[in-house]
Amino acid sequence: MxxxxxxxxxxxxxxxxxxxxxxxxxxxxxxxxxxRQWLPIAACFNSPMDVEDYxxxxxxxxxxxxxxxxxxxxxxxxxxxxxxxxxxxxxxxxWLTKPLQGRGIMVKSLNALxxxxxxxxxxxxxxxKCAVGNERSRRIPIMLNFKLEGIERDGEVSxxxxxxxxxxxxxxxxxxxxxxNFQSIN
Numbered sequence: 001m002x003x004x005x006x007x008x009x010x011x012x013x014x015x016x017x018x019x020x021x022x023x024x025x026x027x028x029x030x031x032x033x034x035x036r037q038w039l040p041i042a043a044c045f046n047s048p049m050d051v052e053d054y055x056x057x058x059x060x061x062x063x064x065x066x067x068x069x070x071x072x073x074x075x076x077x078x079x080x081x082x083x084x085x086x087x088x089x090x091x092x093x094x095w096l097t098k099p100l101q102g103r104g105i106m107v108k109s110l111n112a113l114x115x116x117x118x119x120x121x122x123x124x125x126x127x128x129k130c131a132v133g134n135e136r137s138r139r140i141p142i143m144l145n146f147k148l149e150g151i152e153r154d155g156e157v158s159x160x161x162x163x164x165x166x167x168x169x170x171x172x173x174x175x176x177x178x179x180x181n182f183q184s185i186n
Contacts, residue, residue, distance in 0.1 A: 005066070007112045011105055013078060016065035021052035023067070023074040031098050038134050039095055040156050068096070068109050075100050078109050080117060088124035090117060094140070101136065107143055114144065118173045126171050129155060131164040141169035145179050 004014040025048040045051050058065060062083040068075040076096035083090040092113065096106050117123040128141040129152065142148075146169035155166030 005112050005116055007108050010071050011075075011108055012069045013066040013109055013112065014069065016055060016067045016077060018052050018055060020067050020074070021055060022048045024048075024051045024077065027074070027076075027097050038131055038137065038158075040159055066109075066113065068105065070100055070103075070105055075105055078106070078113055080113065080121075083121075085121075088122060089126070090121075090123055091127045091129065092117075093128075094137075106140055110140065110144060114171065114176060118176055124173045128169045129166040130169070131156065131158075132167055133164075138167055141171075144171065145175065146171045147175075 004012060006012050025045060028045050028051075041054065044054065055065065058079075058081075062081065064080040064083065066078045068078055074097070076094065079093040080090045081093050092110060094106055094110060114126060117126055126146075128146055130137040130141070132151065149168045149170055152166040152168050154163035155168075156164050158164050
């Protein structure tokens, strides 16, 4: 079982549990238009039970979701998804409530999750995919030294039913070690 990750004095990431469904649903209820613009899954969240069903389904698949807590309050979700343990690769997904953006919360949280993935899960390759045009999201992998590999055409369907191209960024374990000038614990 994945454990809590303490990012700093203000930020903690803990495994997402069914009880978080109401917090997630509340975020989508109050910030729905903003979040639905870039999160296709948002179209499926019509009740807290829909969110709970999604969380249960992702536990059965190749997802590890974390709830981000900032200064004791719900801030967003960060995930390792499409995990392939035999290939040592995974994708990172994330979203943060609008009022908490611009404070470095997501960059710090992702950096902690990247360390966890490379060191505790023995991942070798991590990917981040951002919808073309989602400038706030695309700045994050750039700040974390991910490399843009290209465009995945019609990579996801948006909440309103149109297809978005995705920018595909990747980071390899050896690059992360070189950039951060430290040795892996594995």
